[in-house]
Amino acid sequence: MVELSLLKGTNDHLPNEQVVREKIVNRIKQVFHLYGYQPLTTPILEMWGVLASKYAGGSEILKETYQLKDQGNRTLGLRYDLSVPLARLVGMNPNLGRPFKRYEIGPCFRDGPIKKGRYREFIQCDADIIGVTSMLADAECLAVAHHIFTKLELEVYLEVNNRKLLSGILIAAGVPQDLLKTTILSIDKLKKIGMTGVRDELETKGVTTDLTESVFSFFSYEGSYLEILDQLEPRVENEIGKEGIEELRQLYLFLQLFGIADDVILLYSLARGLEIYTGTVFEAFLKEPGVIDSSLCGGGRYDEIIGKFLDSKEVYPAVGISFGLDTIYDAVAVHWKRKTSTTQVFLIPIKTLNTTVELATQLRQNNICTEVDLLERSLSKNLEFANRQQIPYVVILGKRDIAENLCTLRNMRDGTEQKVPLKQIVEKLSQLFTNGNQKS
Amino acid sequence: MVELSLLKGTNDHLPNEQVVREKIVNRIKQVFHLYGYQPLTTPILEMWGVLASKYAGGSEILKETYQLKDQGNRTLGLRYDLSVPLARLVGMNPNLGRPFKRYEIGPCFRDGPIKKGRYREFIQCDADIIGVTSMLADAECLAVAHHIFTKLELEVYLEVNNRKLLSGILIAAGVPQDLLKTTILSIDKLKKIGMTGVRDELETKGVTTDLTESVFSFFSYEGSYLEILDQLEPRVENEIGKEGIEELRQLYLFLQLFGIADDVILLYSLARGLEIYTGTVFEAFLKEPGVIDSSLCGGGRYDEIIGKFLDSKEVYPAVGISFGLDTIYDAVAVHWKRKTSTTQVFLIPIKTLNTTVELATQLRQNNICTEVDLLERSLSKNLEFANRQQIPYVVILGKRDIAENLCTLRNMRDGTEQKVPLKQIVEKLSQLFTNGNQKS
Numbered sequence: 001m002v003e004l005s006l007l008k009g010t011n012d013h014l015p016n017e018q019v020v021r022e023k024i025v026n027r028i029k030q031v032f033h034l035y036g037y038q039p040l041t042t043p044i045l046e047m048w049g050v051l052a053s054k055y056a057g058g059s060e061i062l063k064e065t066y067q068l069k070d071q072g073n074r075t076l077g078l079r080y081d082l083s084v085p086l087a088r089l090v091g092m093n094p095n096l097g098r099p100f101k102r103y104e105i106g107p108c109f110r111d112g113p114i115k116k117g118r119y120r121e122f123i124q125c126d127a128d129i130i131g132v133t134s135m136l137a138d139a140e141c142l143a144v145a146h147h148i149f150t151k152l153e154l155e156v157y158l159e160v161n162n163r164k165l166l167s168g169i170l171i172a173a174g175v176p177q178d179l180l181k182t183t184i185l186s187i188d189k190l191k192k193i194g195m196t197g198v199r200d201e202l203e204t205k206g207v208t209t210d211l212t213e214s215v216f217s218f219f220s221y222e223g224s225y226l227e228i229l230d231q232l233e234p235r236v237e238n239e240i241g242k243e244g245i246e247e248l249r250q251l252y253l254f255l256q257l258f259g260i261a262d263d264v265i266l267l268y269s270l271a272r273g274l275e276i277y278t279g280t281v282f283e284a285f286l287k288e289p290g291v292i293d294s295s296l297c298g299g300g301r302y303d304e305i306i307g308k309f310l311d312s313k314e315v316y317p318a319v320g321i322s323f324g325l326d327t328i329y330d331a332v333a334v335h336w337k338r339k340t341s342t343t344q345v346f347l348i349p350i351k352t353l354n355t356t357v358e359l360a361t362q363l364r365q366n367n368i369c370t371e372v373d374l375l376e377r378s379l380s381k382n383l384e385f386a387n388r389q390q391i392p393y394v395v396i397l398g399k400r401d402i403a404e405n406l407c408t409l410r411n412m413r414d415g416t417e418q419k420v421p422l423k424q425i426v427e428k429l430s431q432l433f434t435n436g437n438q439k440s
Numbered sequence: 441m442v443e444l445s446l447l448k449g450t451n452d453h454l455p456n457e458q459v460v461r462e463k464i465v466n467r468i469k470q471v472f473h474l475y476g477y478q479p480l481t482t483p484i485l486e487m488w489g490v491l492a493s494k495y496a497g498g499s500e501i502l503k504e505t506y507q508l509k510d511q512g513n514r515t516l517g518l519r520y521d522l523s524v525p526l527a528r529l530v531g532m533n534p535n536l537g538r539p540f541k542r543y544e545i546g547p548c549f550r551d552g553p554i555k556k557g558r559y560r561e562f563i564q565c566d567a568d569i570i571g572v573t574s575m576l577a578d579a580e581c582l583a584v585a586h587h588i589f590t591k592l593e594l595e596v597y598l599e600v601n602n603r604k605l606l607s608g609i610l611i612a613a614g615v616p617q618d619l620l621k622t623t624i625l626s627i628d629k630l631k632k633i634g635m636t637g638v639r640d641e642l643e644t645k646g647v648t649t650d651l652t653e654s655v656f657s658f659f660s661y662e663g664s665y666l667e668i669l670d671q672l673e674p675r676v677e678n679e680i681g682k683e684g685i686e687e688l689r690q691l692y693l694f695l696q697l698f699g700i701a702d703d704v705i706l707l708y709s710l711a712r713g714l715e716i717y718t719g720t721v722f723e724a725f726l727k728e729p730g731v732i733d734s735s736l737c738g739g740g741r742y743d744e745i746i747g748k749f750l751d752s753k754e755v756y757p758a759v760g761i762s763f764g765l766d767t768i769y770d771a772v773a774v775h776w777k778r779k780t781s782t783t784q785v786f787l788i789p790i791k792t793l794n795t796t797v798e799l800a801t802q803l804r805q806n807n808i809c810t811e812v813d814l815l816e817r818s819l820s821k822n823l824e825f826a827n828r829q830q831i832p833y834v835v836i837l838g839k840r841d842i843a844e845n846l847c848t849l850r851n852m853r854d855g856t857e858q859k860v861p862l863k864q865i866v867e868k869l870s871q872l873f874t875n876g877n878q879k880s
Contacts, residue, residue, distance in 0.1 A: 036811025371476025
């Protein structure tokens, strides 16, 4: 006998969960469309060479990438993100217009450690703009994120930084070139492990105490987004740091234009790893603490990676944003009340199958989601079923009622019943549902 | 440098194509909901043991199944259909109510030969009913198919048969038990290769000419669904054949109830392979010949497979329907005119970025999909871009116009322009789009 099991780190999503997941995805798509992003899909199976390219996801990710062979002995891999396929697609389609604004929603795979919100097979929702250097594009990505969370009824704040500023600060603090990368990785953890944690970590990396203190002297500024920039500006006089500050100022103007500046915080230790980002970086978190502490989305500007990946002299300025469906589901599931079925009406024939199926056809033609009892069960069993499925209305079609051109409409939420002329039931239900009883 | 290529048999779907694919999927989902099917997803990665189970897809499919190992040295496979995961899920969730009506839409994989409409990675759209023996369920599946094609503006006819009738006919024709399966497989090709082709094939299989002629004597009946049954009935006196005829009669009554009997043809040679089906089988084809000759969907009743798969004494009557997105795309792409962008308005600021972004925000709040020029291009370049993207309207915000609280609305289809007070432009565009200019 076959052993029934799921691979650890993969999940079935049963209807009560999947209805919510689809609702989330639909709202994300709606917002992507509102900002002019166009849908696109790439395959899950990629040639291994593409995934393993030096400028793709990097060697750490590659260790967690599923590899397989096809019958032609080609080495393939399951994509670990949607960015590498995007870079490949851009390279293979040189005639795409600029800006190229696309979104993709689909499964990605990593054979890595599993924890809450981190799975082996997971749905990513990415939107990217290729071809724009202006901070207007970065601001738009943040506006998209903000809009999506508003649609999802989640209150979030956005942490923003610029990688050029971060490098500039470390250079100004005297960190030598060869320690720059490793210091960035430690500073990135400031929010999570605090100054003590970072100090200990830098010590093990051979950064002197004096140097660490010099670095920390920059990370003690507090205040609003602009106040922090004002305090940092006189101390960061190198080219790259100045550029970072200028971009952040520019970004702030646009965030004000989009009306979301109040929900943005400058977290100037934020790096989001080493490999990809060249400028703006950002993450979003729930305002309400203790519900979901990890970020609900993240992204930033990566002006160099596509060009390098394609080994091209052409410049591909790019900025993007990425949502993990599982984390968002966890955040939403706390707030949204248990979802009812997508089915709106359950029809129970009592020896009146013909009339019942005809009514079902009419209801469906009026866009009402209708299920008919297929099992000739008793009335009480049918009501129990409809209740368990959380279908909000039931119509009972008894033989005697039908003879008098009537049927019984039952509101499953409060248990009230009323007789309704058969000719009026479609209109009656249509009204109930257009009055906002059910929306998605 | 990385070689940019796609695995043969996999595809990118660029926006102009993906917009149509999403539209198809949305309509399919709408209809599934209208009939009370609930969404569900299962992983793409399954344990190899599940996919390779004796009662899963069978050894031919297994040869085409992608196999891989994870870091824990577990053997995994990429699912080749959505039916095996469904059977597994049903086994792992014994408390699902009956009937269990679910749909799933997602990628499946086969490492087999590629041809038009047959790829290595493809999207299946399946709906199934588990727990109902009544032909009402089979009729509902056909009604779902018919409804979906109506929504897709495709005129189809449905070919229907019953596997019990087919077996009954062959038994009545004197085909011995050990030749039954192989004869079914040949007869299944009657529509495609005709009597001559089948005769030749049966000859190579060792079926005598007399026996073949005896079989053919049953397949010469013509006429309507019921006329064919009337002609067959006196000649098919074995139990299984009688059951098949009775089920087909029952089904026809329900098809009439659903109002789709006129589009259903009894093709009593139809088998749809050997492995799965136990009763009703069906396929849908375009009425218009020569466009897409392969079936647009298929399905049937498989009462035994889940129970066997689960090695269970419990009975799992089941009937389902399956659509391949790629074939439907090919059929639809012929009929639907080229899709415009999902973006409805393109805003062109001419040194008026602040006002333009504010207007974009207002438009998006009114659910109008709006893109803003991010590149500070010239007016003519922007118009060229909007035209290429097939965005139907452009709003030009010039500095002088804005000073007079005006803007220019341009209809990209006919090139007409009008000045509109800035305060009225949101309402004006809202009206244009609610008047049916854009729907999905």
